[in-house]
Amino acid sequence: MRGVAGVGGGVRRTAVTTTASAALLLLLGGCGGPEPVPAHTGTPDTEAAAEPADRPTRIPGVDDRLQPRVPGVGTRLQRRVPADSRQVLAVYGDGRNSADATVVLYAKRGSGWDRVRGWPAHNGRKGWTTDHHEGDRRSPVGVFTLSDAGGVLPDPGARLPYTRSAAIAAPRWWPRSYWHDFDYVIAIDYNRVEGTPPNDQTRPGGYSKGGGIWLHMDHGSGTSACVSVSKEAMRYLLRTLDPDRHPVVVMGDRADLSA
Structure with a gap:
């Protein structure tokens, strides 16, 4: 398993594959399928002419002012953030066994970290683990590089290398509410080869x-x-995530993050 390593440059990829291979790839991956949920009856997402403004998401106990270190992240994980990283995406899990989280993007400005934007998020439905295994339905705690992106939809102007492929699509036997999960994806470099398509x-x-x-x-x-x-x-x-700024994700439940 690879933890933190360098990231590649901004190139574009185009992949043409089959939906059958998509099903196999997804079943083998961390996003390997949903539990039964009520079917969504809405229409597929469409590209809006103007996107809604982000609503800031504040983290209790975390100061939004420029910080000398990534807020809420203790020494154990802080020292794994590469010295040349200028972008950190922090995933603050609500609890060890919770699927609810908050994602915050930080940028290095001078000698400190500045909060850029934040959003509500979800993680593994059973929570978090420091010893992730296939099928445990928990997200791995750690620091991982972000080197490759892709999705079913056309490249929206990504700085990371972007692979557009129908093989990334969620299988249509999943509930309809899951069909658009992989319209856009960014690979988290946990146990994968950097510089390859996300799937x-x-x-x-x-x-x-x-x-x-x-x-x-x-x-x-x-x-x-x-x-x-x-x-x-x-x-x-x-x-926004820029390979020249060596972005990483620091992710985990709050207790593990702050250790």
């Missing part, structure tokens, strides 16, 4: 350690292990 299934640490863990669009509840946020949040992150 590449190579697992350097072995399949038992899980993988296929992404940032993706939210369906309103917990995931298999991924982190999910709104469509406008994904579009913003895709346009």
Whole structure:
């Protein structure tokens, strides 16, 4: 399993694959399928002419002013943030066994960290773990690079390398509310090969350690292990996370993050 490593440059990829392979890839990944939920009867998302303004999300006990270190992150994980990283996406899980979280983007400005934007989020439906395994439905605690992106929809102007592929789509036997989860995704570099499309299934640490863990669009509840946020949040992150600024995600429940 790889934790923190360097990230690649901004190139664009186009992939043409089958929906059958999509099902296999997703079943092998961290976003391997939902539990039964009521079917959503709305229409598919469409691109809006103007996106709604982000509503700031404040973290209790976390000061929004410029900070000498990433707020709410203790020494154990803080020291794993690469020295050259200028963008940190912090995922603050509500609790060890909770699927609710808040995502906050921080940017390094001079010698301190500045809060940029924040959004409500979800993580693994069973919460968090420091020893993630395939199928445990918990998100892994740790610091991971963000090097590759993609989705079913056209590239919205991503700075990370972006792969558009029908193979990334959620299977249509999943509940309708999950169909658009992977319209946009950003691969979290947990047990994967950096510089490959998000749905590449190579697992350097072995399949038992899980993988296929992404940032993706939210369906309103917990995931298999991924982190999910709104469509406008994904579009913003895709346009903002910059490989030249070496972005990483610091993720976990609040107790593990602050240790």
